[in-house]
Amino acid sequence: MKSRRQHLLSPFISAAMSVIPGFSTGVSTDSDIVVDSGSKKFTELHIPSQSEWRVEIPFQTVLKLNVVSGIAEIYGTELPNNVEMTFSGAKISIYAPQTESNTGCTIKYTTGIKKSNQSGMSSGSNGSENEITEYISEEESSMVQNINLHFVLESIRQQTNEGPRVMVIGNSQSGKTSLLKTLAAYALKMDRSPILVNLNPQEGVYSLPGSLTATPISDMFEVESTNGWGNTTTSGVTFHNPKQPIVKNYGFEKFNENMDLYKYQVSKLGVAVMSRLEEDAEVRQSGVLVDTPALTIKDFTIIENIVSDFEINMIVVIGNERLVIELRKKFRHKVNNPLNIVKLTKSGGVVEVDEAFVRNLQQQTIREYFYGTLKSPLSPYNTNIDFKDLVIYKTVESSEFNPSLAFLPSGDDFTPEVDDSDMMDEGNGNRKSNEFSLDKYYSKVEEPDASLLSNTILAITQLPANDKSAKNLMNTSVMGYAYVSDVDDAKKKMRILLPVPGTLPRNILIVTGIRYIE
Amino acid sequence: MAVFDQNKADLLSDFEQSLKELTFPALPVIENLTEIARENTDVADKILQLIKTRIAKSIPDHKLASLYLFDSIVKKIGPPYNILVGDEIFEIYSNSYLLVNDKTRQRLSNLFETWKNTKSKGSNSPLFPRNQMDKIERFLQQANKSKSGNEGDAYGSGSGSGPGSGFNTASSTAPSSTHTTPGSTPSLPNKPMLMDHSKSTLTNASLIKDIDTLIPFSQNKLRNNPSDSKLQERINALSKLRTLLASQNMSVKELQTIQDRLRNIMQQEFGSSGSSTPTGMNTIPVQTPVPVVATTIHSSLSSSTSPSQSNIANEFFNMLIASGLVKVDQSLIPGSHPKYELKFPRIIKTGSVGNSISSASNSALERLLYGAKNGLTGEIGKTSSNMNNINNNTNTNTNGGVVGFETLKNIELNKLNVDPKNLQKFISSNKPSSVSISLLYDSKPSKCGTCGKRFSDDENGIQKRRLHLDWHFRVNKRLSSNTSTTGGKGGIIQSRNWYLDGYDWVKFKDENLLEYSTNGADSANAMNSLSLSSSSKASTPTPGSNSNNPNSIDGLLLNDGRVPFVVIPTNETNMINKCQICQDQINATYDDDSGEWRWVNCIKAPGEGKNSRKIFHATCFLEANKKRGADGDLNVKVKREKI
Structure with missing residues (x-):
């Protein structure tokens, strides 16, 4: 051994x-x-x-x-x-x-x-x-209350055909993720496989920071790997069974750097998760566990969005009595459609993590994506590509965006279009009034250069080549990530590290705000 | 003596041949053979010998037919057959019983019931000697108990007086009443229903027997623990139920439902006695005192039960009524006797969390039964039409005296009694008992030495554990062979896959990632070699087949979705074969569509002839091939039998 x-x-x-x-x-x-x-x-x-x-x-x-x-x-x-x-x-x-x-x-x-x-x-x-x-x-x-919570969730699973859909809210470093890991691990021991949803873009769960993911936890966590998550699928065998997440691009590590994009992607992830629940009886009966960034009552619209996107029926608040009371007040209207709000005390073991540690963890997460874990090492692939073959977008930071629009009440300003016919004409500006506008979310990079791309993480979208639909770009999920190790402005080329050997399978990329230094 | 009439010899060999063909209880064949036996009582010992051999040697699925023939002969002819075989009857019966499946066991125990009531033809003496019958009776009781999760010693402690009294009451009340008025209880067969496969042969009597096994056990427990009032209540309630069963005719469906509840009460009883903690004893918390509904009940019931019984029993019976499980039919004329009927809810309400766990209207009993039902299914909302299925589940879960993990979990969860109206209180103040905590640990006692994953001791757990260990072995082999061939450092090993897009992810099933999948990317190569050589119309791999292949736990499918099998040659006489790798026995199954007998999930050994008996389990073969594949590529051509 x-x-x-x-x-x-x-x-x-x-x-x-x-x-x-x-x-x-x-x-x-x-x-x-x-x-x-x-x-x-x-x-x-x-x-x-x-x-x-x-x-x-x-x-x-x-x-x-x-x-x-x-x-x-x-x-x-x-x-x-x-x-x-x-x-x-x-x-x-x-x-x-x-x-x-x-x-x-x-x-x-x-x-x-x-x-x-x-x-x-x-x-x-x-x-x-x-x-x-x-x-x-x-x-x-504090493990006793976690065990009790687990038994509550398990008896809900036992009594109904639908597993509980739980969202955990708490301050930064209050132990949200640890609680969810524990709940998922215990659920696994009951032969369940709940979907773990990570809406905290600071941490990459089975993915990189800057992403929002949903992953059915069908086997044990790999405690030795970065943050204790583990591997996704590989081309060969892994020491532990891998997980299979769906990944949405957000591109920043703070949820409020582009709230519109964040909410949009959360809702799209919600659609995917709800569809999966419909298809997959096993996860439906196991439920959903949602991890969140540090949200306060000021972010109520986001909390409300998540509750409706993931059809949350239980909110667990860690160590914040006041938030519990305010949430109960605000969600009074949900009395008929049961929404339980319970609180847990914060574990004494939660440690303050400094900025440097978070950075290091993120770097380690990214490295693990390309190079694997100790027990299941992976070999990434370096390749050179021409800019001319690519369509590159970048995520818009709210502050970059027209401030007059940014003042709209958040939550009211955004309604996803039902209309699928995308009339947008690239660069033409001739748009119908009800047409979907990309402005708030992504902007197209016409002249990519080193200052923008160097050492960034690129999200490779699932879009087929030259799909110009803005709507599709918004709705696509991430196929994988590439790391830009070198940019040659003169030759209009860059060197990228891909997780999978071969050529870049898609040519529509999104530059994220996540950086990595190898 | 040694001179043997040629006719008789021919007769016996014909008889033997017919026996071999008796694979299912075919009425004409059995009648015919019975006639032959009747006409040739001079060779009764030889005939019996043939039948006994056939019963002993035939595969379990065929045993029932021979036993029915045996039954037919001893009942219709009687002496000398039943006398000759009398001293061996226990051995014959128990040996068969141990080998057959649960469905057949049910038939066998019904068969036994009929033996108890049949007199030897032309006399008034019993069909078989009393001591043999008692032995079978005890044997069956023990078998039933271990089936319902008894851990062995519970039977031992209860055996002092329990089974004996259980037997006495069973034979003195229920069967005798039916014996005297045979017309009134057509559900109790005097002989096995030879052709009847579909209808359940459940009877009032067999349920009464179940109760009779439960009562002495509870009484014994009460003796050790006289202060436990709940036990007393339960005993009383059970005896009420028993009285009801003895006096009413029930439809088969109702009986089956009752049986299921009883089984689960048993399971709780024996299950909790297995755990050593005293808290485990309080399986039925009786909380809500139910208002007495009808005072007339007492009068009608006291006739059949001892008057000394306290009103706790009445209360329990009233609870039955209040919860709707017993329907009272009383005409409005004063003084008329109420009629009682057992009612069971067909569908248990699948409410939201808000009202399903323990709304105020639920009586403690309903919760108990509710829990018992959940114990069976692990989920609610199944209609009673699924009862048979459920039954099978329990049986497999509880084989070998092990309570299935699901059952254990559900019993425990019901005990926790989480109040959906006040989750906060439960979370903040509940002190989890060691029993409930052990659900996370010791309830799955075998822990993987490599990764720490736990497996239960039930059939499901054992199966999963086996696959899990195989998988570790395979992965380790692959991982170490990878690094050694590439020299460790710098070798290209493997890389991450792209993530799925939304549509594929929604359709994805995580079982494809797990070790229980026999069809993952890991086995793709071996699978291809199997399926490519399997037929001329080579199966084209479906797009995304690396992740979306169907698979099953106990079998394995070819890439085109069919289960591999070997057609048994028509001239083959021995239908039982074994896998050349694992040496496990493989039984033949009959395929209705093609009219062939097959060894399913098997493939023929490579290079063997058409009539070869050398077969492997497809999974064994794959496994062996994989192991070899790790040492070096070995391209074995596999021939799969085509229709």
């Missing part, structure tokens, strides 16, 4: 792994990996029942972990016993669930420093920066 994993080192990921002497046997050591001689020994640790071991692992540090005995889980996903797991650049919490014996669990771990000239991220490796921070929670874990 161990030696097999050692073989898997991909050119890049290998950097993320340090070899601990005495841990791997007789495997050639990669030159990129330098062993931190200071931490050869395993520390054994007992986590009492219903306690959490919270640990923050910097990006330069590798934590190797073995569950020696008992049951240990990370956000609901149970860890295998006596299997070495590797974590880096993560803040995790290992929970020892309450069991018959109530003995908790025992783990052993060791840390190492990865020293890599490829990593390109945080440069300093001086002492304390690379130390892990770890402690065992003292206060009562």
Whole structure:
């Protein structure tokens, strides 16, 4: 087992792994990996029942972990016993669930420093920066309420033919995503496969930051991968079963950078999810779990939109009593069409994450998209393409857009057209009054250049070549992402990194506001 | 002695031949063979020997026919047949019972019921010796219990007085009443209905028997735990139900419904006794005291039950009425006796969360039955026409005395009793019991050593676990062979796929991603080699076939969507074959459309002749091929039998 994993080192990921002497046997050591001689020994640790071991692992540090005995889980996903797991650049919490014996669990771990000239991220490796921070929670874990919530959801699934459609709201870093991971992992243990919807563009869930995704959780999360999500499908086999998301482009990491586009894409994602529920009895009976960016009562129109787009019937508010009360007031009219609003207390284990950590995580997410995980490494493909073959759009930032229109009350200004006949004539300006206008969302890039494209992530749309319909552009989903590594303005060419070998399958691209440095 | 009449020898070999052809209970054949047996009582021992051999050796699906023949002979002819076989009857019966499927088991237990009431032809002595019959009776009780999730020792603890008394009551009340008035209960057959496949042979008596197994068990439990008033209530309620059954004729459908409820009460009873926690005992929370509806009930029921019974029993019966499960028909004339009828809701309301779980009008009993139903289906809203299906589900779930995970989960969830009107309270203040928490962990006891995924011990779980481990093995092999051939670092391994577009994603089924799929991208190559050589009209891969292929868990489909099979040569006498790889037995199935016997899900060994018996499970073959494929490409030409 161990030696097999050692073989898997991909050119890049290998950097993320340090070899601990005495841990791997007789495997050639990669030159990129330098062993931190200071931490050869395993520390054994007992986590009492219903306690959490919270640990923050910097990006330069590798934590190797073995569950020696008992049951240990990370956000609901149970860890295998006596299997070495590797974590880096993560803040995790290992929970020892309450069991018959109530003995908790025992783990052993060791840390190492990865020293890599490829990593390109945080440069300093001086002492304390690379130390892990770890402690065992003292206060009562908030897991009990999560378990209760899980049983509520499961009894709804049991009683009705339709799974609950749950939306989680809370401040930034209040534990929304961790809660949803736990709920999805528990649902999985009940043989369900709920759809996990991510509407927080800051995090890429089975995709890159800047995207909005919906993914049926039909198998376990891969806790070792970035943010603990895992792989989507690949051309070969993966160590874990992959997931299959649908991806909508938004292009920014904050939902309010272009509210119109955000709302439009949320509603389109909602349509896709609702259609999937109709088609797929298994996910219909499992329900939908919606993750959101940090929304407050000021963003009520967005909350209202999400509730109607995803036919939400339960809102879970984390750690914000006031928001609960205000939402109950505002949603009074939904009494006949049950909308439960419940609150959970915020877990004491939620840690403030600084900006740099978020950036690093995003970079790691993007890298994982192209290069895969440690257990399932992938090989992306570099290619050169001419600008002339491409139709490039870019997402419009609200501030760039005509301010007189931006003042319209949000939520009222946008009605998706039912009319499918698209009369827009490119560059002609001759439009019917009821015609769909792209202005608020995307603008066409006539003269692409290095200043716009360098180091950006391009969303490759599913549109067939030369589809000029604005409506179609708005409604399409993302086929994949490309990374622009180099732009040659003189030759009108650029070098891009594609996840899939071969030529670019589509020629309509959208420049996102997401950047990546390899 | 050794000189044997040639005629008799011919007769016996003819008889043997006819027996072999008796694969289903064909009335003319059985009648004919019975006549032969009647005319040749001088070779009764030989004939019996042939029948016994046939019963023992034939495949399970064919056993019923031979048993019916056996039954016909002992009933219609009687001595010397029933005397000769008397001491072996338990062995014959139990051996067959253990091998057949649940449907046949039901028939067998009906058969046994008829034996109890049949006298040996021309005499007043029982058909079979009493000790043998008692043995079967106990055997059946045990089988029923283990089927309903008993964990073995529960039977042991209840066996002191339980089964004995259960047997006595069963034979003294229900069957005797039907015996004296045979015309009034046509549903209790005196002999098995030979040609009747479709109609259920469920009877009042068999349900009474079920109750009789449940009552002693509960009584025993009560003895250990005398303070448990709920147990007492349940016992009383059960005896009421029993009285009702003994005195009323029910339609088959109604009986079946009752049976289903009973099974689930059993399941709850035995299921909760299996878990060691004392909280598990409170399976029926009786909360709402139901107003007494009719005072006349007592008078009508007290005639059949002991007067010492407390009014808790009445209350329970009233609950039955209040919940609409028992219909009271009383004419308006004062003093007339009310008539009772059992009613079960055909469809349980599929309300929204708001009103479905426990609205105030639901009695505790309804909730119990409701829960029991959910326990069967895992979802509600099924009509009673699905009952048979559901039954099968339970049976497979509970095979081998293991309560299915679904059942366990639903029982537990019902116990939690989440109030949809006040979810907040539940979330903030519920203290989850260790039983409910164990749903997330120990209820699926086998944990994968590689990834930590859990599997239940029921049939479904075992099957999934097997596929899961196979999949790990395959993936590991593939992953390690990839890196070793490319030298580890720098080798092109694999890359991410494009995301699906909206339409494909909506149509996509995630089962295609899972290890239970035998038809993923992983097995695509092997599948192609199978299907390409399968027929001249080579199947063209459908667009997007990498993700959208149909698949099934226990079988596997060719690319054109057909299940592979091997047609059994017409001259083949032994219909049972085995897979050369896994050595599992493969039974023949009959295909109505083509009129052929087939070994389904199988393929013939490559290069074997038309009449070869060497076959593989298609899945086994694929698996083996894959494993070889990892070591080096081995292009095996596979021939698949064409119609």
